[in-house]
Amino acid sequence: MQEEYDIVVIGGGLVGASFACALQRQGLRIAVVEQFDLLKTGHACYDDRSVALAYGTRVLFELIGVWERIAPEAAPIEKIHVSEQGGFGVTRLDHAQQGVEALGYVIENRLLGAALYRHLDDRLQMDFFMPAELSGFRRENDRVSVHFVHQGRECAASARLLVAADGAQSRVRDWASLRTTTKDYGQSAIVCNLTPEYPHESVAYERFTGSGPLAFLPLTDFAEAGQPAAPRCAVVWNMPHAQAQQMSVLDEGAFLQALQERIGYRLGRLLHRGKVNVYPLHLVKAETTVSPRVALIGNAAHTLHPVAGQGFNLGMRDAMALAELIATAAGRGEDIGGEALLQAYAQSRRQDHRRVIRVTDILAQLFTFQWPPLRLARNLGMLVTDTLPGCKTLLARSAMGLDGRLPGFRQ
Ligand SMILES: Cc1cc2nc3c(=O)[nH]c(=O)nc-3n(C[C@H](O)[C@H](O)[C@H](O)COP(=O)(O)OP(=O)(O)OC[C@H]3O[C@@H](n4cnc5c(N)ncnc54)[C@H](O)[C@@H]3O)c2cc1C
Known part of the structure; x- marks a missing residue:
């Protein structure tokens, strides 16, 4: 006996949970399968790892009604100071010059996750299988049949779309034979x-x-x-x-x-x-983010070097772009896991992925070289950026995740 859903999400980490939040008022039946019990978050501690949220990510959380739960726990970034040890160059960004309350925010992953799950808990549209681990899936005509082990029991669910939010080592991605390029x-x-x-x-x-x-x-x-x-x-x-x-x-x-x-x-x-x-x-990049009845979001689609703090922010834009397409298709009575929707999703994310991956990859390597002429060029670059307001605004908008189209989805 298989439980029937519209969507099964594998992975209830920050991106999977944000995706679930975005769709929870759309009248869709959704299951989230996650290998750890993330509903029990435990107490905050000094050592909790954190994530920097770009200002654009705040805007997306506002659109789906979650920001007010996140804001009390998040520390604003009002200024960014970029410099090189032993160099003369410096670039300074200031929220007031950009006309925003903050350039970004920093929050512990645990507290962000807890805020997302509190939000999901308020509406009971979804089933959470935690702790549960994916054991396989099979496409059958216009559905996908998903198998997982939940608290030691074999379970099966059927859905129109399988969303892989299962991180850098994505099993869904591998089992769907979606190839990756990697760089150590x-x-x-x-x-x-x-x-x-x-x-x-x-x-x-x-x-x-x-x-x-x-x-x-x-x-x-x-x-x-x-x-x-x-x-x-x-x-x-x-x-x-x-x-x-x-x-x-x-x-x-x-x-x-x-x-x-x-x-x-x-x-x-x-x-x-x-x-x-x-x-x-490592850099891990899926060559394509869709295959029949399957879409990749977040680290399953791209795992980045953390130098620019963009991994989650990019994943959040994946989640919102996919949610926007699904909500529109569902409203029109169209197939939410069909080829047209999947291709539209892959197409809508291609440019943002390319741009962020390229910039992150360059930054990860640029500052490792200590060749004196390159150091000089880097420092001059920082000084010029600091003195030219146009350059500064471009850099600030990129850091804030505002230099591309933000998914316009609203609950
Ligand atoms: C040191 C460091 C600093 C970073 N700083 C920033 C930053 O400042 N800003 C930023 O935007 N990004 C940052 N990132 C990147 C960011 O942490 C990730 O991009 C983001 O957490 C990815 O979220 P995700 O939900 O896609 O994947 P994950 O967080 O990996 O979540 C995947 C989930 O899937 C579950 N799962 C996996 N396999 C299965 C399975 N078979 N069955 C069931 N469940 C499964 C896992 O348990 C997990 O909960 C940083 C990364 C690092 C390493």
């Missing part, structure tokens, strides 16, 4: 949260160092039990694998000193560091 950057990202002496004043620092790009992102203050709230920044530091391994095992004092040498004293002394995590960095 030979780098890892060191990620941790830390407390500086001075408040961050909502400034994000992007600093290019000899070992790789380093980002200090403003986070909400955090209070350990019985302690007053202290300022907190999220650090993402990219460097060659071997160096990242060495850095990750340094004790707190040596680690903070190494960081302090790179960032300087803009934030005063670096006082405390939380747990350090290391992520190897």
Whole structure:
């Protein structure tokens, strides 16, 4: 006996859950199959990993009515300061010059996920299978039959569309025989949260160092039990694998000193560091994002280097573009998993994918070269960008995710 749905989503991570939020008022039957129990989010902790949301992503969350749940937990980025260690160039972006409340926001993944699931919980249009793991799927005429193991039991569901939001190692993508191109950057990202002496004043620092790009992102203050709230920044530091391994095992004092040498004293002394995590960095790009009855969104379609903080933002635009096409097709009584809709989705996302992947890929490599003429050109580039308002606006709009068409979907 198969349960019948309009859509089955594999993967209830940030992109899968955002997609479900976008469609929850469309009268469609949706199932979300997720291998971890994300409905139980646990308590926020100092070390939670975070994500920088572009301003354009905020606009999308507003359109689907979720932003007001996210906003109280999100730290605004009012200014961005880009520089190179030992260089003379600097580029500064300011929210006031761009006429927006903030250039972006930083929020812990756990809190963003919890806000999305609270929103989904309010309307009971959907079935969540968690923890559950996909075991296979088969296309049958105008439907797809999906098999998964939920709490140790074999389950089956049938749907008109299977949406793969199952991340970088997407099984759906592999089983649908959608080919990928991959690139190993030979780098890892060191990620941790830390407390500086001075408040961050909502400034994000992007600093290019000899070992790789380093980002200090403003986070909400955090209070350990019985302690007053202290300022907190999220650090993402990219460097060659071997160096990242060495850095990750340094004790707190040596680690903070190494960081302090790179960032300087803009934030005063670096006082405390939380747990350090290391992520190897690859580019994974699906050659096409659709196959019969299947669409890829988020990291299943593209996994990026984090240097520009664009992975989730790009995935959110996938989710919204697909949701917009589905809502329109459903309203007209058309097939929501048919070839026409899938091709329209793939076509609508191609340019944004190409552009963001290209820019991220260039940035990931550009600042690793220390050849003096290239350093000079980079620093001149930063200075010119800082002095020419037109260049600055172009850069700011790109960082805010506003340089392409935003899906116009509204609930
Ligand atoms: C160090 C670092 C920093 C980053 N910073 C930023 C940033 O500042 N801004 C930004 O926009 N992006 C950033 N990113 C990228 C961002 O984290 C990802 O793009 C985003 O989280 C992808 O979300 P997703 O839902 O597509 O995939 P995932 O988060 O990987 O979610 C996939 C989900 O599918 C589930 N799943 C997988 N396989 C199965 C299966 N077989 N059955 C059932 N469920 C399954 C998983 O459990 C998971 O919950 C960063 C990435 C890294 C590594």
